[in-house]
Amino acid sequence: MRRTLLAWRIVVVAGLMLFALSACASRQTTAPTMTDNQTTAPSSEISNEEALARQQALEEQQRQDEADRRQFESERNRFVYEDIFFARNQYRLDENARREMEWKAAWLLTYPDIKVLIEGHCDEGGRPEDNLALGMRRAGEVQSFFLRHGIARERLTAISYGKERPVATGEGEEVRAKNRRVRTIIVDE
Secondary structure (H helix, E strand, O other), rough: HHHHHHHHHHHHHHHHHHHHHHHHHOOOOOOOOOOOOOOOOOHHHHHHHHHHHHHHHHHHHHHHHHHHHHHHHHHHHHHOOOEEEEEOOOOOOOHHHHHHHHHHHHHHOOOOOOEEEEEEEEEOOOHHHHHHHHHHHHHHHHHHHHHHHOOOOHHEEEEEEEEEOOOOOOOHHHHHHHHEEEEEEEEEE
């Protein structure tokens, strides 16, 4: 989506430049009247200055588009890779999770064409069916947060993987805590 927007900007700027240059070439001008302390530059210098100004404007637009693209990619990565974590056997958002969710909701409002898969995950404790249910409650909690913040329901899909897709393996509470999470994935159509 972002690349398409960048391509359209470049096409529009190039088209405007061609239109302006063709209008300048076809326009007939009359010599300006000069007063005693005025001088005029030759018409070739004016068109060179205009061409240089247009080229600089195009280069500046390209730099801005590239900066926008880099910022979008950085924010996109944060959206996808900053998971929402939960306490053991819990599905309610704590204060840290709500702060991250506020940012994610604002980001989604900025990009209304983006659709999201909300994945609920659990640690390896408990029965598989209980973990699937808990993962779905976690995904549902995140989905409800987005809905309350104005994200359209058709943009959101919630799913649970239970304990089937751990992000960390091993023993101990630190490892288990990393797996009690919701991940938000951008769905490409």
